[in-house]
Structures are given as C-alpha cells and as structure tokens.
Amino acid sequence: MTNKQRALDYMNAVFTEKDMDKVETFFGNDWTQHNPSVKNGIQALRDVLTDNEMNWEPSIVMEEDDIVAVHGRYTNFFGKTVIAVDFFRFDDDGKINEHWDVLQEEVPAEKTASGNAMFPIRASH
Template sequence: MSAAANKALVLAFYQQAFNDGRPEQAAVHLGTTYTQHNPGAPDGAEGFIGYVHWLRGQFPELHLDIKRAIAEDDLVVTHSNLHLKPGDLGMAVADLWRVADDKIVEHWDVVQEVPEKSSNDNTMF
C-alpha cells in the first residue's frame, strides 16, 4: 500500500474504534499479529478490543479529535486530542502505527495531559 493508503487505513481504524465505539469492526484492520507498545494494553486483536471496551467503560463519552496525520512508507503518525469527558482539556496523544500487507501490525504512543496553564501562548495542537 502507498503511504496515503496507509494513512487512510489508520484514520478509519482509529475513528471506528474510539469515536464510533466499534472496536470489533475496527479490529479487522489489524494483522494476524499486532504488537502493542503501550504498557497498559495487551498485544493482539482481542487485547485491543478488550482495551477499547475497558477505556470506553471508564469514560463512555470519550472522543478522539485527530488533529493531524503524517505517513511515510509503512509508518503513520497521528497527533490527537483525547477527551475522556465533554469539556475537559484532554490529553495530547502522539501515536505511531506500522502497517504491513494492508494491516496495522504495530503501535506505539506517547500521552501527555493538556495543562490548564502554560508558560507560553502556544497550544499543544
């Protein structure tokens, strides 16, 4: 797949899993092996599905606002604002996804809470 196709795949997957709350349907985009580098989430499609259900169970109004996505070769990077409940400042999330054979096979993320006060006038997005 091209970098553009990989980017479209990741964006559709992320939207379907988190904003639409349909991780079982999104999991069809995962490879037969799915390596997860987030220490709070298990490997594999079943682990991903369980993690999303757990997270949405804790925060039923969760919403992921994807601000930008960049793709190069088999890698896609997304930069998002994850809101656990309406009106919160949320968390800045940078995700790195690896795609192989038209499937998402690996994921890394870095998460940082958006503070109420900043030392500058720039946003995190």
C-alpha cells in the first residue's frame, strides 16, 4: 500500500467513519502536529473532533518520497466550509509522524476574481 492510499484511508477513518480507534493505528510513536491551534498527540486530535460534526471530501492527492499532500473540502468546520491542504510525513513503517495544514474559508466561484472554484473535484486519486 502506498503512503498516498494510507493518507486517504486515514482521512476517511477520521471524517467519514469517525472511528478514533482505527485512526490511532495510522500514527507513529512520535506524532508531531504543526497546526498552531492543535497540540501534539492523538488526544489533541480527539479533543478537536469531539462534538464537531465536520465532514471531508478529497480532491487532489500527491505523493513525493515520504510526504503526501491532500487537497480537500471540510464542511461544517466549526460552522464554515473550508478548503485545506493537509501534509503528512510517513515513517519507514507507513505510519504518520508529522502533520501540517493550510486552511482557507471557501469562496464561491462567482465571488472570486477569476471566476474559478477553489475546490476541483476529481473522480479518481
């Protein structure tokens, strides 16, 4: 299995299945979080997701060496729709050791300067 597929499986476990026991199987021993609002470790992730009914759908997924980037849309992200790129670094055992993200509230295409949507939907990954 590729790290690209592992990243998609992880995101699906978190946001579609909402199965925290399964989510824990994706992390290495020294998980480092680079989002400035979230602490390191699985408990911090549990805290963010508790009582939050956000959903996620993928768009573009890229893999280079041990880094996977996942472009996606989060709906009901603390009451907003957000476009994000999540970056994951995997260890040699296929476990996630680091996470970065870049988040931006979605702007409808008709309100952008270019008229282009922020979220392209792709049928395959």
